[in-house]
Amino acid sequence: MDAKFDHNETKVAVIGAGIVGLMTALEVQRTGRHVVVIDPGEPGGRQAASYGSAGWISTSAIMPVSVPGLWREVIGFLMDKSGPFVIRWAYLPRLLPWLLRFVWAGRNWKRVEEGARVRFELCRHTAIDHKNVAAEAGVSHLIEQKGQLYIYRDRSEYLAASVAWKMRRRFGIKFTELDDIDLHELEPNISERYHFGVRLDEGCHCTDVKAYCEAIAELIRKRGGEFIQTRATGFEILDGRLRAVKIANASVECAQAVVTAGIGSKELAAAAGDHVPLESERGYHVVIADGGNTVTHPIMPADGKMGITPTRQGLRVAGQVELAGVKAAPDWRRAEILRRFAPSVFQASFASYKVIDQWMGHRPCTPDDLPCIGPAGFCAGLFYGFGHGHAGLAQAPATAKLLAALVAGQEPQCDVSAMSVLRF
Numbered sequence: 001m002d003a004k005f006d007h008n009e010t011k012v013a014v015i016g017a018g019i020v021g022l023m024t025a026l027e028v029q030r031t032g033r034h035v036v037v038i039d040p041g042e043p044g045g046r047q048a049a050s051y052g053s054a055g056w057i058s059t060s061a062i063m064p065v066s067v068p069g070l071w072r073e074v075i076g077f078l079m080d081k082s083g084p085f086v087i088r089w090a091y092l093p094r095l096l097p098w099l100l101r102f103v104w105a106g107r108n109w110k111r112v113e114e115g116a117r118v119r120f121e122l123c124r125h126t127a128i129d130h131k132n133v134a135a136e137a138g139v140s141h142l143i144e145q146k147g148q149l150y151i152y153r154d155r156s157e158y159l160a161a162s163v164a165w166k167m168r169r170r171f172g173i174k175f176t177e178l179d180d181i182d183l184h185e186l187e188p189n190i191s192e193r194y195h196f197g198v199r200l201d202e203g204c205h206c207t208d209v210k211a212y213c214e215a216i217a218e219l220i221r222k223r224g225g226e227f228i229q230t231r232a233t234g235f236e237i238l239d240g241r242l243r244a245v246k247i248a249n250a251s252v253e254c255a256q257a258v259v260t261a262g263i264g265s266k267e268l269a270a271a272a273g274d275h276v277p278l279e280s281e282r283g284y285h286v287v288i289a290d291g292g293n294t295v296t297h298p299i300m301p302a303d304g305k306m307g308i309t310p311t312r313q314g315l316r317v318a319g320q321v322e323l324a325g326v327k328a329a330p331d332w333r334r335a336e337i338l339r340r341f342a343p344s345v346f347q348a349s350f351a352s353y354k355v356i357d358q359w360m361g362h363r364p365c366t367p368d369d370l371p372c373i374g375p376a377g378f379c380a381g382l383f384y385g386f387g388h389g390h391a392g393l394a395q396a397p398a399t400a401k402l403l404a405a406l407v408a409g410q411e412p413q414c415d416v417s418a419m420s421v422l423r424f
């Protein structure tokens, strides 16, 4: 370990090197602390949800998955294997307590709007924050600000989703409605069966999340941060205070640590006495080598419920929610659903392009779709930053700033009480 930083009180262990952990390490470093990032995998590597995300950096990621009326669809999720949301029968008994809370969290629009207000604080500055971090890390070219495009077969399909759009408008999120002509002028390769679009004007997308994470990790290293490639297994806690993070056959002594381990945070929080209902909403992606010729905007077809993003490798088609636990093997039929749907979004030539990659990973999801950000319940010096569900890339910079303030003993930039781990 670096001799300059042998004072344990200035050392902060950050557990997990996905986008949330890396951003957090960077922000904690700015407060003059020495950071040690612990992860068995590479920063933003294939093991991380961050790796496989659609790369959307949405200033508008305010809506939860669970909204009023969802409970009516749950039976369908068990029976229909071809839709965007599926529950495995064998996992249902273990899932049930989480599922009930999940459905309950979206029981009325008033509750949804309360949650949206908290999520808005986490995503409203995300575009500028990511652009700043990318510039610092020397990879500005990986963040593009072209907006994000939701496409509909007709205006009535758009109007059916008007509650969400009206809520976005109330929050001041800027978007532009596009009629048939405007839509196809903007993206000529979109299929003619789409006649209406909405562009979220301020949204960005990342064209290579792995390379972005690597660049942030490199910046942390350059500024004196350390990376230890191993798994954290628990904590040494004395008189209610953190003493060390346990790793295989050793420990990293520190008075402060942050758990940003995505789905792996559930076990770590439990080791500190906090039992969090964190569930994996498993997601998939396929990458289609399109030569970069298909679209310039990230696209969300309303009838497909998937994010289609132009990336450096090809067109990434990401989506699906599969509730089957962390341990079950991937069901590649879910990726096949994405692959089969994608050609119908574009003009005919797209169908001939080749799939060059497929991936499955774990969105770390709480039932109320709000992350846990704040101090641990029973261990002074330990903090949490996990449970970002479908919007961790968007919410990472704000999460990181909140955690850096909390670790430094300063007032966080917004009220974090709704995200306390003790709400469960």
Ligand SMILES: Cc1cc2nc3c(=O)[nH]c(=O)nc-3n(C[C@H](O)[C@H](O)[C@H](O)COP(=O)(O)OP(=O)(O)OC[C@H]3O[C@@H](n4cnc5c(N)ncnc54)[C@H](O)[C@@H]3O)c2cc1C
Residues within 6 Å of the ligand: 015, 016, 017, 018, 019, 020, 021, 038, 039, 040, 041, 042, 044, 045, 047, 048, 049, 050, 051, 052, 053, 054, 055, 056, 057, 058, 230, 231, 232, 233, 260, 261, 262, 263, 264, 265, 268, 282, 283, 284, 285, 307, 318, 319, 320, 361, 362, 363, 364, 385, 386, 387, 388, 389, 390, 391, 392, 393, 394, 395
């Ligand atoms: C298909 C799909 C599409 C998505 N699209 C988007 C999108 O477009 N925009 C968006 O904002 N979000 C999106 N998301 C959600 C987003 O990917 C996640 O919310 C986000 O990546 C979570 O980041 P994280 O850093 O918390 O977790 P991860 O990225 O999962 O990182 C956690 C890290 O912790 C490590 N770890 C776990 N356990 C331990 C341990 N015991 N010790 C040490 N390290 C440990 C893991 O190895 C991993 O590297 C998508 C997710 C999926 C699956």
